[in-house]
Amino acid sequence: MTAVLRLASWGYALALYGFIFLPVVVLVLFSFQDGRLPIPPFEGPTLRWYAAVWQDRSLTAALGNSLVVALASSAVSCALGFLAAWGLARGRLAGGRAMQGLITAPLTVSYLLIGLGLMISFNLTGISPSLLTVGIGHAVINTPLCFAICFASMGDHQVNIERAARDLGAREWQVLWLVTAPMLLPALAAGFALSVTFSWDEFIIAFLLSRFDVTLPVEIWSLLRSGLNPKTNAAGSVVFLVSVAMVLAAEFTLLRRRR
Amino acid sequence: MTTPERAERRRAWAAVAPALLWTLAFFVVPFAMMAAMSLWQRQGREVVRIWDLSNYQDFLSKPHLLGALWNSLEITVLVTVISVVLAYPLAWIIAERVPRHLQRLALALAVLPFWTSYVVRSYAWTLVLAKNGVLNQALIGAGLIAEPLEISATRGATVTGFVHFFVMLLTLTIYANLVQLPANYRRAAADLGAGPLAVFWHVTLPLTLPGIMVGAFLTFVLCIGDYITPQILGGNSELVLPQVIMLQLGRGADLPMAAALSIVLMTVVTAAWLACARWLRLERA
Numbered sequence: 095m096t097a098v099l100r101l102a103s104w105g106y107a108l109a110l111y112g113f114i115f116l117p118v119v120v121l122v123l124f125s126f127q128d129g130r131l132p133i134p135p136f137e138g139p140t141l142r143w144y145a146a147v148w149q150d151r152s153l154t155a156a157l158g159n160s161l162v163v164a165l166a167s168s169a170v171s172c173a174l175g176f177l178a179a180w181g182l183a184r185g186r187l188a189g190g191r192a193m194q195g196l197i198t199a200p201l202t203v204s205y206l207l208i209g210l211g212l213m214i215s216f217n218l219t220g221i222s223p224s225l226l227t228v229g230i231g232h233a234v235i236n237t238p239l240c241f242a243i244c245f246a247s248m249g250d251h252q253v254n255i256e257r258a259a260r261d262l263g264a265r266e267w268q269v270l271w272l273v274t275a276p277m278l279l280p281a282l283a284a285g286f287a288l289s290v291t292f293s294w295d296e297f298i299i300a301f302l303l304s305r306f307d308v309t310l311p312v313e314i315w316s317l318l319r320s321g322l323n324p325k326t327n328a329a330g331s332v333v334f335l336v337s338v339a340m341v342l343a344a345e346f347t348l349l350r351r352r353r
Numbered sequence: 354m355t356t357p358e359r360a361e362r363r364r365a366w367a368a369v370a371p372a373l374l375w376t377l378a379f380f381v382v383p384f385a386m387m388a389a390m391s392l393w394q395r396q397g398r399e400v401v402r403i404w405d406l407s408n409y410q411d412f413l414s415k416p417h418l419l420g421a422l423w424n425s426l427e428i429t430v431l432v433t434v435i436s437v438v439l440a441y442p443l444a445w446i447i448a449e450r451v452p453r454h455l456q457r458l459a460l461a462l463a464v465l466p467f468w469t470s471y472v473v474r475s476y477a478w479t480l481v482l483a484k485n486g487v488l489n490q491a492l493i494g495a496g497l498i499a500e501p502l503e504i505s506a507t508r509g510a511t512v513t514g515f516v517h518f519f520v521m522l523l524t525l526t527i528y529a530n531l532v533q534l535p536a537n538y539r540r541a542a543a544d545l546g547a548g549p550l551a552v553f554w555h556v557t558l559p560l561t562l563p564g565i566m567v568g569a570f571l572t573f574v575l576c577i578g579d580y581i582t583p584q585i586l587g588g589n590s591e592l593v594l595p596q597v598i599m600l601q602l603g604r605g606a607d608l609p610m611a612a613a614l615s616i617v618l619m620t621v622v623t624a625a626w627l628a629c630a631r632w633l634r635l636e637r638a
Contacts, residue, residue: 099549100450107446110439111463114521117477118466120487124480132480134490178372185365197372200380204578204622206595207615211383214390214608234379237372266364295470298580302602311472318476318585322483330473337468 118334125327132324143328153329156313160294163225163309167232168289172282174233175240180274183248184256194245198238208234209299216303223305231299236292240285247281287344291337391612400608408613421597422617428508428593429577432515433569439516440523441565445557447524448531460528464521471518475585478514479505482586506588514586515579519572526571530564531557563636570629574622594618 124132128140147153178197182190200208212231213223221227252274259273260266275282297311304312310333317326392404412418447459466474481487482504489501504510534557542552580595587593592600594614601611 096549103442103446103450106442107450110443110520114463114466114517116487117474117481117517118469120480121469121473121477133483133486174372174375177368181365181368181370185362185369187362187365187369193369193373196381197376199376202574202622202626203619204574206578206580206598207387207619208380208383210598210611210615211387212379214612215383215386217608218386218390230379233375237375241372291468297470297472311470314470314472314476318472322480326476327480330470330476333473334469337470338465341468 121327122331122334124324125331127324127327129324132322132327143324144332146325147328147332150325153310153313153317156308156310159225159307160310163229163232163300164290164293167229167293168236168286170229170233171236171240171289172286174237175242175285176244176275176278176282177270178241179244179248180270183245184253197241200234201238201242205235205296205298209302212299213302223303225304225307225309227303228300228309231303232289232293232296235296235299236289239288239292240282243285243288244278244281247278252277284344287340291340294337294340295333387612387615390609391616393609395607395609398606408610409617411610412613412617417592418597418614421592421594422621424508424591425577425594425618426621428511428515428583429573432512432519432576433572435512435516436519436523436572437565437569440520440568441527443520444524444527444531445553448528456532460525463524467518467521471581472585474518475514475582478510478517478586482510482513505586506590508587508591511583511587511593514582515576518582519576522575523568523572526568527561527564530561534560563633566629566632566636570625573625577622578618 120132123136125143126139126141127137127143129137175197178193181187182194187193209231212227212234216223216227255277256269256273259269264272295311296309297315300309301312301315308316314326314329314333317323317329320326390400391408392406393400393402394405394407395401443463447456447463451459469477479486483489484501484503484505486505488504489498492498493501504513538556538560539552542556543549547555578595580599583593583596584599587596595618598611598614598618601607601614
């Protein structure tokens with residue numbers, strides 16, 4: 095009985111890991127396809143599709159745009175989220191619960207609706223779509239995240255250190271910048287890393303709020319119109335690699351902090 | 354109130370204000386504008402500000418719009434059920450069968466493809482499911498089928514793509530739930546004579562049910578609001594609500610209708626949330 099259960103467990107785990115990895119393996123394998131179609135049989139390795147991605151001006155421009163939008167919107171999200179978390183954790187403000195609810199509300203709404211709402215209001219107020227509006231959209235979805243992460247790591251023990259700094263003559267911005275922020279660095283780093291990965295990967299808001307300059311997922315979306323193509327595989331593999339590298343970097347910096 | 358306390362309170366307000374204003378300007382106001390837009394009408398290429406419910410009446414009277422909501426609900430419920438059923442055993446195996454020091458690695462591997470771009474992941478599934486793609490060629494090679502299966506551009510392809518994503522997500526949340534259970538409960542049940550299946554059925558499963566519900570709700574919300582997966586994998590044969598919303602932005606540029614459909618989508622999600630919250634409260638009481 096137990097032996098059967100154990101065998102079934104390992105069989106099941108193997109099958110599910112296979113299912114989970116299947117599309118990624120196919121994607122990466124056929125990015126090296128020496129042929130016109132990324133489907134079997136595999137015709138031997140080549141790097142020419144990666145060269146094609148590298149030489150594609152609109153792809154590399156989109157990659158740059160994605161980086162700028164991800165870094166800028168994540169910085170804004172972290173700043174807004176950190177300040178709000180500090181104010182709500184320290185201030186004992188009337189209506190604190192309601193404000194907390196309002197700030198985290200965007201987490202409960204689908205990206206499509208946030209993007210559409212912003213598109214309609216930019217449209218009505220005459221603001222034309224650009225990388226700036228994409229960045230605003232991404233900061234809307236990431237601010238609640240940074241707020242929640244910072245809020246969770248605000249502790250009472252930090253209050254006395256802040257008071258000590260104030261007693262010793264630090265100005266308010268100095269307390270925040272030189273005392274509170276360094277104490278919350280792990281939370282800030284985690285919030286920033288998560289925001290960057292979300293923004294880097296976000297499609298629908300970027301699609302709705304951009305026109306001429308687009309981010310990488312939007313550019314890849316337009317590549318899809320050409321159907322199955324090893325070049326799309328190569329572009330997708332590069333994006334995957336960058337994301338995994340970012341996750342690993344975040345994991346290692348956080349782990350090192352914990353020790 | 355003493356003066357330092359008042360100063361502290363003023364500082365706190367100053368710190369919260371930017372995030373509040375940001376959320377108001379770029380989240381609350383856009384929603385108000387979308388709600389207003391849903392009550393206006395498109396005439397020709399212009400949006401006319403006549404306030405009425407005609408967009409919602411259109412939604413209820415046109416079969417292809419109501420049908421899209423129905424497709425969305427069917428696919429979402431199907432995806433949620435399949436994903437929970439597939440993810441639970443995997444999370445259980447990682448939590449119970451994998452040695453403790455390897456669990457983190459096993460979990461990280463189980464969610465690694467999570468980090469492929471969402472758009473790219475759907476594209477990768479079209480490679481797998483294409484008529485002469487990996488899956489069909491493997492099945493034909495193994496002699497299991499003679500003719501390639503027509504999976505691409507069907508509901509089955511959409512469901513496969515979704516299930517892949519949500520199995521990873523749910524494995525994470527259910528695992529987090531399982532490792533929080535004190536091992537003593539299970540030991541007590543085993544001491545009292547319950548076999549492994551009985552322990553699972555009468556102890557582990559009921560205790561993890563609230564966690565499963567939260568994960569299922571998350572799956573429901575993310576799935577019903579997603580445009581990318583059904584658009585890339587499902588083709589145009591059977592549209593879901595987000596696809597129909599995006600269609601309104603195309604040729605006709607019917608912003609009022611897109612806004613009305615979005616409000617419908619949000620109402621459905623809110624209803625699901627209320628049902629889930631009510632269930633969790635009842636469970637706790």
